[in-house]
Amino acid sequence: MALKDYIYSKPTIVTGRLIIRPLIASDVEALREWMPDKSIYEFWGKGPGKSEKNPELLFEKQAKPTKSFHLGIAEKTADKVIGDIWIYLIEQDRMAKTAVRLSKTVHGRGYGTESLSAMTRFCFEHTELKRLWTEVDVRNTASCRMLEKCGYKREGLIRQGRMVNTWCDYYIYGILDSDSEGKD
Numbered sequence: 001m002a003l004k005d006y007i008y009s010k011p012t013i014v015t016g017r018l019i020i021r022p023l024i025a026s027d028v029e030a031l032r033e034w035m036p037d038k039s040i041y042e043f044w045g046k047g048p049g050k051s052e053k054n055p056e057l058l059f060e061k062q063a064k065p066t067k068s069f070h071l072g073i074a075e076k077t078a079d080k081v082i083g084d085i086w087i088y089l090i091e092q093d094r095m096a097k098t099a100v101r102l103s104k105t106v107h108g109r110g111y112g113t114e115s116l117s118a119m120t121r122f123c124f125e126h127t128e129l130k131r132l133w134t135e136v137d138v139r140n141t142a143s144c145r146m147l148e149k150c151g152y153k154r155e156g157l158i159r160q161g162r163m164v165n166t167w168c169d170y171y172i173y174g175i176l177d178s179d180s181e182g183k184d
């Protein structure tokens with residue numbers, strides 16, 4: 001498979017406790033419970049936008065065909081979406097950026113590590129991507145730790161750089177398909 005094979009049909013990835021799958025309109029009520037919560041945006045680089053405050057907007061227009069992934073993270077037991085994950089800013093089918101966020105109600109249960117690790121493995125095993133990376137506010141300890149547990153390496157520190165819409169000290173984390181891959 002290659003990135004182009006997922007343009008119209010996004011994958012579903014099943015882990016021990018989670019289902020990582022495309023978001024659907026019936027997820028709106030679940031998304032409304034956590035997406036507008038300002039506290040999860042503390043180190044996100046911007047606060048909740050229009051569609052985060054009103055998740056129904058995510059389903060108003062037909063999604064544009066794209067190689068990027070924006071998938072929901074649901075607990076297997078209830079198939080209720082408690083977070084989401086991205087693979088985006090794809091450059092020449094070789095490098096892409098990752099992002100993950102979870103409802104505060106489920107932080108600290110290992111779901112971040114479990115979902116990012118599975119998504120990372122999926123990218124290296126089922127697409128041509130060779131490098132995944134992200135930027136993380138140095139104060140975002142949970143995210144740094146999660147990335148390290150998934151096998152991402154801290155590659156550098158940017159001092160007072162622009163991270164999304166904020167200016168802060170942030171780390172660059174990256175992982176190559178040739179590095180030892182993430183673990184559940």
Ligand SMILES: CC(C)(COP(=O)(O)OP(=O)(O)OC[C@H]1O[C@@H](n2cnc3c(N)ncnc32)[C@H](O)[C@@H]1OP(=O)(O)O)[C@@H](O)C(=O)NCCC(=O)NCCS
Pocket residue numbers: 040041043044099100101102103106107108109110111112113114134135136137140141142143145146149
């Ligand atoms: C980042 C995020 C996805 C992590 O998800 P999570 O499921 O809570 O993380 P995990 O439970 O997998 O924990 C990963 C590690 O971080 C540690 N950790 C979790 N929360 C922490 C906190 N608030 N402070 C310090 N360490 C923390 C865990 O203890 C674990 O390390 P350990 O196994 O050595 O104990 C979650 O905190 C989140 O959604 N944050 C808001 C959005 C965000 O900032 N996303 C990242 C943008 S780069």
